Amino acid sequence: MGGLALLFAAAMVAQAxxxxxxxRARPGTGSKVTIDGTSTVxxxxxxxxxxxxxxxxxxxxxxxxxVAKVGKVDLKSTVFIPVRSxxxxxxxxxxxxxxxxIMYGKLKMEEHKNIEFKLVSMTLKEAPKxxxxxxxxxxxxxxxxxxxxxxxxxxxxxxxxxxxxxxxGKVTAKMTDFGIEPPAPTVGLGLIKTGDEIKLGFDWVxxxx
Amino acid sequence: xxxxxxxxxxTRRDFIKGGSAATLMGLLGxxxxxxxxxxxxxxxxxxxxxxxxxxxxxxxxxxIVSTLSRIPGAEVAAVCDTYGAxxxxxxxxxxxxxxxDDYRKILADDSVPAVIVATPTHLHREIVxxxxxxxxxxxxxxxxxxxxxxxxxxxxxxxxxxxxxxxxGLQLRADKHRAFVLNFxxxxxxxxxxxxxxxxxxxxxxxxxxPSPEREGELNWRLNxxxxxxxxxxxxxxxxDASNWIHDALPVSVTGFGxxxxxxxxxELPDTSHLVVEYGNGVRLIQTCTLANSFEGExxxxxxxxxxxTFMGSKSWLFKEADAPLLGWEVYARKDSFYQETGIAxxxxxxxxxxxxxEVTDVITPLQYALENFLRSASDVRAxxxxxxxxxxxxxxxxxxxxxxxxxxxxAGYLEGYQATVLAIKAHEAISKNQRVExxxxxxxxx
Numbered sequence: 001m002g003g004l005a006l007l008f009a010a011a012m013v014a015q016a017x018x019x020x021x022x023x024r025a026r027p028g029t030g031s032k033v034t035i036d037g038t039s040t041v042x043x044x045x046x047x048x049x050x051x052x053x054x055x056x057x058x059x060x061x062x063x064x065x066x067v068a069k070v071g072k073v074d075l076k077s078t079v080f081i082p083v084r085s086x087x088x089x090x091x092x093x094x095x096x097x098x099x100x101x102i103m104y105g106k107l108k109m110e111e112h113k114n115i116e117f118k119l120v121s122m123t124l125k126e127a128p129k130x131x132x133x134x135x136x137x138x139x140x141x142x143x144x145x146x147x148x149x150x151x152x153x154x155x156x157x158x159x160x161x162x163x164x165x166x167x168x169g170k171v172t173a174k175m176t177d178f179g180i181e182p183p184a185p186t187v188g189l190g191l192i193k194t195g196d197e198i199k200l201g202f203d204w205v206x207x208x209x
Numbered sequence: 210x211x212x213x214x215x216x217x218x219x220t221r222r223d224f225i226k227g228g229s230a231a232t233l234m235g236l237l238g239x240x241x242x243x244x245x246x247x248x249x250x251x252x253x254x255x256x257x258x259x260x261x262x263x264x265x266x267x268x269x270x271x272x273i274v275s276t277l278s279r280i281p282g283a284e285v286a287a288v289c290d291t292y293g294a295x296x297x298x299x300x301x302x303x304x305x306x307x308x309x310d311d312y313r314k315i316l317a318d319d320s321v322p323a324v325i326v327a328t329p330t331h332l333h334r335e336i337v338x339x340x341x342x343x344x345x346x347x348x349x350x351x352x353x354x355x356x357x358x359x360x361x362x363x364x365x366x367x368x369x370x371x372x373x374x375x376x377x378g379l380q381l382r383a384d385k386h387r388a389f390v391l392n393f394x395x396x397x398x399x400x401x402x403x404x405x406x407x408x409x410x411x412x413x414x415x416x417x418x419x420p421s422p423e424r425e426g427e428l429n430w431r432l433n434x435x436x437x438x439x440x441x442x443x444x445x446x447x448x449x450d451a452s453n454w455i456h457d458a459l460p461v462s463v464t465g466f467g468x469x470x471x472x473x474x475x476x477e478l479p480d481t482s483h484l485v486v487e488y489g490n491g492v493r494l495i496q497t498c499t500l501a502n503s504f505e506g507e508x509x510x511x512x513x514x515x516x517x518x519t520f521m522g523s524k525s526w527l528f529k530e531a532d533a534p535l536l537g538w539e540v541y542a543r544k545d546s547f548y549q550e551t552g553i554a555x556x557x558x559x560x561x562x563x564x565x566x567x568e569v570t571d572v573i574t575p576l577q578y579a580l581e582n583f584l585r586s587a588s589d590v591r592a593x594x595x596x597x598x599x600x601x602x603x604x605x606x607x608x609x610x611x612x613x614x615x616x617x618x619x620x621a622g623y624l625e626g627y628q629a630t631v632l633a634i635k636a637h638e639a640i641s642k643n644q645r646v647e648x649x650x651x652x653x654x655x656x
Contacts, residue, residue: 025600027607049614050593052600082596084589087616094616097585 020074023055023165023206030166033081033202038195044095046103048086051204053079053117055165063159065128073136077119079204083109102183106175108145116143120150133158138169144178163208170201258284259584262306262315264336265328266290266299267428269350273327275302276577282584286321289314292424312336316343323587325580326350327378329427330443331436334359341370346587348580350378351450351621352442352630360630364655367623371612374590377626379450380579383619387451387575389557390518390525394455398527398536400515402456405494407448407509409440410502414472432476438637439478440498441465442630448509449486449636450621450629451520452494455511459628459653461489463646465639471501482640486632519552523572526552582618590615628653 025031035046058074083104088095107115119140128134133156142151153171160166174196175182184193259282263274266288277283285303289312290296296308315321316339323346326336333354340347347367354360367375381387393399416432419425430436431443441449453459463486467479481499488494508521515533519526528550529539543554593615597608621629631652639646 027597027601027604028610049611050596050600080600082592082600084592085596097618 020056020058020076021208023057023208025052025054026164026205026207029160029164029205029207030203031205033086033200035086036199036201038197040193044099044194045089046086047089048081050085051079051081051202052114053077053204053206055167055206063134063157063165065130065134068124068128068134070124070127072121072123075119075122077117077122077140079117079119081115083107083113083115106145106180106183112143112146117141118143122155125154133168142173145180147178147180149173149177160205165206167204167206168202170199172197172199174198257588258282259323259588260284260286260321261323261325261584261587262287262289262309262321263299263303263325263327264289264312264315265326265332265350266292266295267327267329270327271295271299271302272576273325273580274299274306276574276580277325278302280577280581280584282581282588287315287318292427313339316340316345322346322591323584324348325583329430329436330355330438331359331430334362337363338366341366341373341375344373346374346583346590348376348378348583349626351380351626352438352446352633353377353626354630355436355438355442355634357631357634360627360634361655364623364627368655371609372590372594374583374586374617375623376579376583376586377621377623377629378579379447379621379625379629380575381447381451382454382621382625383579383582384523384575385573385578386523386525386557387520388619390520390555391455393527393555394511394513394518398516399511399513399518400530400533401513402490402492403512403514404492405452405456405509405511407445407452407494407496407507408505409444409448409496409498409507410504411500411506412471412503413500414474415500416472416474416476429476432478434477434641437478438634439467439640440480440482440500441484441496441636441640442633444507445482445484445496445498445636446629446633448496448507449484449494449632450625451509452486452511453629453632454625456488456492456494458488458490459650460486460494460632460648461650462487462648463632463636463639464644465636465641465646466643467640470499479640484636484640486636518555523574525555527555528552579620582620586617586620590617624655627655 031049031051033048033051037044054077056076060069060074062068086100086103088099088103117140119138121139123137125135125137136155136157137152138155139150139152141148151171151173153169155167155169158166175198176196182194182196261277261283263270263277263285266274270290274285274288277285285306287307287309288296288299288303289309290299291310293310296310300306300308309315315324324340325348326333326340327350328336330352331354333349337347337349349363352360353363415429417428419428426433431439437443463484466483468481469479470481472480480501482497484494484496486494486496508519511518514530516527516529519528526545526547527539528547539553543556545552545554590612593612594608597611601607632648635646635648635652
């Protein structure tokens, strides 16, 4: 941890004394959401590069491993992922607008423009080590296609630079939990069916104004 | 066109009915390389329509309006022309569209995000620059312009407008069949490039009747050397661009010859031209264009050390050399006889056909692919800008970076449009002077 981090930590303490500090989603800094799924023919991937929302940190939140304490932390967050920013990908390239349109239909994009996540609680799971990500368990309400479900997932946090926080996580979910029938396109005599289970992963960077 | 059934009885009537070299080649036999609509069977969700306007309603502009009427994602919100009769004719294919006589009204209308510019070439510059300035997504017909200055101004404005989508009307670049056959060529199926030959033959005057001398001048801009770069600019440019694409190179020189052989009606541009386009590695494209003969219409042939690939309409064949290595798949491919040759059909999604002899009936034209892709890209680009600003606020630099990550459908961009236009302008110069024109690589670079 260099001088920059120390300065950052000092700034955090200063602001924590005043109460809560807001971080907002920042563009162009490596935010990315991926959804991986399976089907009877091949696995598929969807990616999006826009994750909006805010994080507010309160008095007991710290990025300093020497200060942060295991247990619940003061952290509120709401996250938005615009459905239409999600694109099917294959080998790093956009795959198919037809597949995108199926997905948008299944996610009821017209009525529900965003996938939303509202954090309920954030718990630091183990004493953080210097230079390593902080390991949290996040509990929150995930809203997909208008249907909400409470989920818990492990989340890693790093402070890649001053005034920035990066959260990364992975969670497994079922389409049917959100009332979504797994797509079975009418190609190949109806033999192609996507699997119900999906893996959602994200890297999200927020920054102070 | 059912070429198989007609193998034995080619008549003049069959040929005229087919109206293309593909018919003749089919009747004579060959390996056909055709495209199927790969995603046609994909389940449809409600497709969001993109509202667009077509500016310039000559015969090609009206073809665009008519094609848009077959595209589920298109809503023609307005059609625009300064000439009332053209406006009314175009409106028949777009019954709900507003009829507008001044393109600036469309640019001022925020409910129309995308415009397709199909005016006479020499009018592109003003309209395209104003459309980009007004924040529109722009499709500009080929060539971009009739002068290098105008083409550069358009391309630079399009490059600057990074959060808008610009597509050049080189529609073959968006054709899925072309992309499919290009994979065969890139994978080495025809061996090393040897030569290329292309022709655009159509017996037609190009002169249109007009009710007044003023209208006559407007209507027949193609025949005037002040406003037109002739056949190579208006027609041949697509083949020149296709050749650059397939050879993955830009030419180093072009030599041209022009003649007036039939339409001696006072026009200023030749009705017949020949070009030799050199690629610098010994490979040359020879192109013939004429308005005085229609034999075999338009096609391209790409010769290689292991085989020859032909493009005829929406069909392609591979003709292998006797000593070419066995590729494997061609054993099962459909074959057609062409006089003394056998062609292997290069057919997209051939395995999805019910039988090998089933004819492809739902051929999508390159123009339709190009317009579909334009509208999808236009819609995606617009959505990306909205999603970005609503989640991150105004941040011009970051938005520019983000826009570079937004996927766009295949199609010719401003650079391909600029390079093909420059080549067509120089080819026209070579034809006008019956001479060779050098093409330094700097000519194709955007300052």
